[in-house]
Amino acid sequence: MKLGVALSSTAHAAVLAWGLLSFTAPAPLEVADVEALPIDIVPIEEFTQSVQGDKKADLSETPAPTPTKRPDVVENAENIGESKNDLKSEPEAKPAEQPVETAKADTPPPAAKPTPAPKVETEVPPAPEDTPAPTTEMAALNDPAVPITEETPVEEATPAESSEQFASLQDVSVVPTRRPEPPKPKTAETTQRKKEEKPASTKSASSDKKDPAVTDEIASLLNKQEPASSGAKKSDQQASLGTRKPSKGGKLSASEMDALRAAIEQCWSVPAGLADAEDMRVTVTIRLTPDGDIEGSPEVQATGGESGARRAFAGSAKRAVQKCAPYSLPKEKYDTWAEVVVNFSAADMF
Amino acid sequence: MNGISILAVSAAFAQGVESGGLEAAGDVTLLGLFLQAGLIVKLVMIGLLVASIWTWAIIIDKIFLYARTRKQLDRFEEVFWSGRSLEELYRSLADRTPTGMGALFVSAMREWKKSFERGASSPMGLQARIEKVMDVSLARELDRLERRLGFLASVGSVAVYVGLFGTVVGIMTSFQAIAGSKSTNLAVVAPGIAEALLATAIGLLAAIPALVAYNKLSNDVAKIAARLEGFADEFSAILSRQIDERNAKQG
Numbered sequence: 001m002k003l004g005v006a007l008s009s010t011a012h013a014a015v016l017a018w019g020l021l022s023f024t025a026p027a028p029l030e031v032a033d034v035e036a037l038p039i040d041i042v043p044i045e046e047f048t049q050s051v052q053g054d055k056k057a058d059l060s061e062t063p064a065p066t067p068t069k070r071p072d073v074v075e076n077a078e079n080i081g082e083s084k085n086d087l088k089s090e091p092e093a094k095p096a097e098q099p100v101e102t103a104k105a106d107t108p109p110p111a112a113k114p115t116p117a118p119k120v121e122t123e124v125p126p127a128p129e130d131t132p133a134p135t136t137e138m139a140a141l142n143d144p145a146v147p148i149t150e151e152t153p154v155e156e157a158t159p160a161e162s163s164e165q166f167a168s169l170q171d172v173s174v175v176p177t178r179r180p181e182p183p184k185p186k187t188a189e190t191t192q193r194k195k196e197e198k199p200a201s202t203k204s205a206s207s208d209k210k211d212p213a214v215t216d217e218i219a220s221l222l223n224k225q226e227p228a229s230s231g232a233k234k235s236d237q238q239a240s241l242g243t244r245k246p247s248k249g250g251k252l253s254a255s256e257m258d259a260l261r262a263a264i265e266q267c268w269s270v271p272a273g274l275a276d277a278e279d280m281r282v283t284v285t286i287r288l289t290p291d292g293d294i295e296g297s298p299e300v301q302a303t304g305g306e307s308g309a310r311r312a313f314a315g316s317a318k319r320a321v322q323k324c325a326p327y328s329l330p331k332e333k334y335d336t337w338a339e340v341v342v343n344f345s346a347a348d349m350f
Numbered sequence: 351m352n353g354i355s356i357l358a359v360s361a362a363f364a365q366g367v368e369s370g371g372l373e374a375a376g377d378v379t380l381l382g383l384f385l386q387a388g389l390i391v392k393l394v395m396i397g398l399l400v401a402s403i404w405t406w407a408i409i410i411d412k413i414f415l416y417a418r419t420r421k422q423l424d425r426f427e428e429v430f431w432s433g434r435s436l437e438e439l440y441r442s443l444a445d446r447t448p449t450g451m452g453a454l455f456v457s458a459m460r461e462w463k464k465s466f467e468r469g470a471s472s473p474m475g476l477q478a479r480i481e482k483v484m485d486v487s488l489a490r491e492l493d494r495l496e497r498r499l500g501f502l503a504s505v506g507s508v509a510v511y512v513g514l515f516g517t518v519v520g521i522m523t524s525f526q527a528i529a530g531s532k533s534t535n536l537a538v539v540a541p542g543i544a545e546a547l548l549a550t551a552i553g554l555l556a557a558i559p560a561l562v563a564y565n566k567l568s569n570d571v572a573k574i575a576a577r578l579e580g581f582a583d584e585f586s587a588i589l590s591r592q593i594d595e596r597n598a599k600q601g
Contacts, residue, residue: 004411008403016380023380 260327264342268320271312280305282317282344290334292326305346317344383545388523394516394549398509402556405505408498409563416570419450419495423577426451450491450574451581457487458585473593480589484582491578495571499564506561513553520546 285299298321302314321342329337384395429439430451440459443452461483465476524542531538 001407001411003414004407004409005403006407007410008406011406012399012403019380 256330260329260340263324263327264320267324268344269316271316278347280310280313280346282314284317284321284342284344285339286321286342287339288327288329288337290331292328294322294325298322313344313346317342383541383548386541387520387545387548391516391520391545391549394512394519395552398512398549398552398556401505401509402552405502405556405560405563408502409559409567412499412563412567415495416567416574419574422450422452423574426455427581430455449494451578453491454484454487454578454582455585457483458589462589473597476593477586477590481586484586488578488582492571492575495574496568499567499571502560502564502567506557506564509553509557509560511553513550516549516553517546520549
């Protein structure tokens with residue numbers, strides 16, 4: 001027994017010694033001395049949703065619309081712009097101003113008397129009502145204009161314009177005023193006026209390069225709306241890339257969806273005794289007004305099942321959706337629930 | 351009582367962690383783990399270590415003993431079946447204290463001789479006495495061979511639980527250390543858990559060899575016992591024949 005104890009003790013001592021030597025502390029983890037990197041976790045929505053800004057501006061850190069110049073602050077203004085009143089929609093272009101502007105714009109090229117005339121005359125189609133008084137002499141003067149105008153029904157209007165040009169040449173400050181009386185020989189039907197616009201615009205395209213004033217004018221003609229100046233909110237930051245009206249990016253939360261679902265479920269009286277209804281599906285698409293009322297009549301699409309049962313099922317679904325209106329949904333997220341698709345499935349009922 | 355002591359230990363441990371700081375927490379060497387451990391865990395570890403030492407001592411002892419015993423059996427059988435007279439054999443063995451088959455043989459021969467010297471003539475009684483004496487001798491021999499094997503069995507089954515107990519206590523204290531330092535930092539927890547697991551490791555280290563050795567050694571003992579019993583039966587048969595022959599001569 002002594003031998004055993006001695007051998008065992010020495011063996012254990014050896015094992016322990018080996019353990020003490022081998023089970024040393026692990027090598028310390030070497031950490032390079034680098035500066036910590038700040039990491040932000042940002043939701044992808046920040047990038048996928050458009051931000052308020054200017055379409056043509058460069059992208060910058062903070063979203064900002066085109067800066068405004070008006071110094072005074074309108075309280076509770078929500079829309080960016082220069083106007084005094086906070087308007088949501090942009091105002092219509094004012095047609096009354098245009099003849100004045102065009103007349104002014106046309107004044108700079110006075111040197112070439114006969115040649116620019118045909119150009120100018122075509123550029124000003126929306127002013128056919130202007131005074132046609134000295135038509136006859138000027139038409140005779142502007143020989144090259146004649147063949148063109150003969151092709152189009154503008155003929156009466158164009159000489160009128162050119163004559164006006166020349167009148168304004170003599171007296172630059174005189175602004176041609178509109179006269180209520182349309183010229184007699186002119187064919188005043190609207191259809192013809194529409195036609196006359198086409199050649200006018202083609203011509204103007206050819207003359208674009210020469211006259212910047214003219215291109216401006218065309219731009220103002222084509223773009224019937226005034227550029228961004230509807231709201232009254234101030235913005236003094238550098239414009240950033242974005243859209244004028246940013247998407248709110250809201251979506252109905254799960255609880256709101258559940259509330260909607262529960263509301264519709266309560267209104268739904270399931271038709272009794274449906275045969276083979278497991279695979280029937282009805283999709284009801286409704287458009288909602290901001291008040292939550294249904295706009296128009298719901299679109300119903302039903303699939304599966306027998307035709308009779310399907311019809312009954314689709315009818316019940318439609319009635320349920322109509323019965324529940326108006327829905328109370330968060331107004332600020334109207335964009336997301338303007339159109340709601342409700343799926344009715346019979347499979348869940350069995 | 352036990353609960354109070356555990357709490358006291360844990361408080362000491364928590365203090366150790368707080369005052370020891372990071373250096374103590376980082377010490378995960380074998381000795382460091384042992385020194386950091388609470389009193390109960392230390393006792394468990396020491397107990398398991400002693401048990402392991404004793405287990406291996408028994409294993410080594412028994413292995414040598416059984417090897418020796420088998421050799422003796424072989425030699426005795428060789429001598430016994432060599433055709434020497436039983437008287438001669440008895441005389442050569444009686445002086446020293448024999449083991450194994452020798453012990454059986456000597457005890458049976460002694461009873462035989464005594465019976466004839468005193469002139470006891472009942473053959474049936476003599477036969478029964480010889481068998482009884484041999485049984486006693488066999489039991490004594492087996493007891494000598496099997497002594498301390500029970501300890502191996504105990505260690506094999508209990509050491510795991512003892513180690514587990516040490517682990518549970520150690521983990522309890524390390525959780526109390528978390529509560530004390532109000533930090534779930536792994537550096538606070540890891541040494542405590544490592545030290546606690548060390549107890550289970552030592553327990554397994556003691557239990558596995560003990561269990562394996564117990565199975566092997568008890569198997570060896572069974573084999574030796576079978577050989578001894580076989581010899582006892584054979585020898586009693588020989589003696590019984592002798593008794594009958596003598597009775598026939600006398601009668």
